[in-house]
Amino acid sequence: MSSSRRNRSWSLALAAGASLVLAHPALTAAQSAKGKAPAKTPKGAKAPPVDVAAEQARLDGADAKAAADAAARLGTSADPAAHDALLDALATGVDPDVAVAALRAVAMHPGKDDLAVVGYYAHYRDDQVRAAAAAALGALGGVGAHKAVIAALHDDSAAVRAAAAGAVTAGKIKEAAEPLLQLLAKGDPASAKALAVIADVELARFIGEQLGQVPDGLLAECLGAILMRPDFGNEAAKLQVVRALGKVAGPEATQALADYVSATPEKPPRQSRREAEAMVESRLEGGE
Numbered sequence: 286m287s288s289s290r291r292n293r294s295w296s297l298a299l300a301a302g303a304s305l306v307l308a309h310p311a312l313t314a315a316q317s318a319k320g321k322a323p324a325k326t327p328k329g330a331k332a333p334p335v336d337v338a339a340e341q342a343r344l345d346g347a348d349a350k351a352a353a354d355a356a357a358r359l360g361t362s363a364d365p366a367a368h369d370a371l372l373d374a375l376a377t378g379v380d381p382d383v384a385v386a387a388l389r390a391v392a393m394h395p396g397k398d399d400l401a402v403v404g405y406y407a408h409y410r411d412d413q414v415r416a417a418a419a420a421a422l423g424a425l426g427g428v429g430a431h432k433a434v435i436a437a438l439h440d441d442s443a444a445v446r447a448a449a450a451g452a453v454t455a456g457k458i459k460e461a462a463e464p465l466l467q468l469l470a471k472g473d474p475a476s477a478k479a480l481a482v483i484a485d486v487e488l489a490r491f492i493g494e495q496l497g498q499v500p501d502g503l504l505a506e507c508l509g510a511i512l513m514r515p516d517f518g519n520e521a522a523k524l525q526v527v528r529a530l531g532k533v534a535g536p537e538a539t540q541a542l543a544d545y546v547s548a549t550p551e552k553p554p555r556q557s558r559r560e561a562e563a564m565v566e567s568r569l570e571g572g573e
Contacts, residue, residue, distance in 0.1 A: 335362040341370040352385035360390025388417035392424035412442035423452020450475035481510030493529025509541025
């Protein structure tokens with residue numbers, strides 16, 4: 286796709302979302318979804334052995350809490366039988382709390398044949414289940430899973446969108462740029478970090494041109510995260526982002542510039558750091 290065509294495409298994506306004003310719902314629901322995540326084994330310690338048959342029996346039982354706990358324990362096992370037990374339970378149908386735990390567990394040891402089952406739960410009636418499915422899809426990888434993650438970015442639930450954005454971040458799914466730009470225009474906080482992770486120099490330039498189209502704080506967060514990426518662009522590209530941040534009002538932009546100055550060594554001298562430092566000093570003198 287040519288640069289001009291891509292910019293038109295991104296412009297349309299932003300225009301589609303700019304007319305909608307969304308509240309900024311707290312995304313703690315995505316982090317406190319039903320069912321507890323499996324406890325992590327301390328670094329260097331061996332995970333305790335899992336009795337797959339016993340845990341499968343609990344997973345298939347009528348006690349939803351015991352089944353969810355069993356799913357979490359099965360997720361810690363690399364035994365293919367444990368993974369199969371989780372998929373079988375999900376394919377048969379389980380309580381929403383159990384589904385969340387089982388989807389998280391499946392994502393710990395994803396397999397190439399998981400997409401059909403996990404993808405089904407991406408359309409489940411319970412938004413916490415859909416959020417868990419979106420995260421699991423990100424762990425699966427592959428074209429089909431990536432398409433499902435991108436579709437989840439359009440979900441009505443903030444928790445699901447946040448989980449999908451997290452999957453984009455983890456998998457660096459570049460094809461998610463347009464729906465994320467729509468979310469950025471709507472002020473959805475899930476979009477900034479994910480866009481920052483997948484942005485190349487051209488996309489960063491486009492994002493920097495959205496002043497007035499995107500809430501200042503969210504725009505500053507996105508540009509600041511791009512600027513802090515060690516793998517982003519060359520000095521000219523970083524200078525471009527610094528100057529874009531310099532046009533954004535508010536404490537978020539000032540903090541983003543200050544963070545870049547702190548993270549960038551004085552030597553060798555860099556124009557981007559010098560300009561960012563001058564902007565921060567000017568803003569602080571002005572009381573911003």
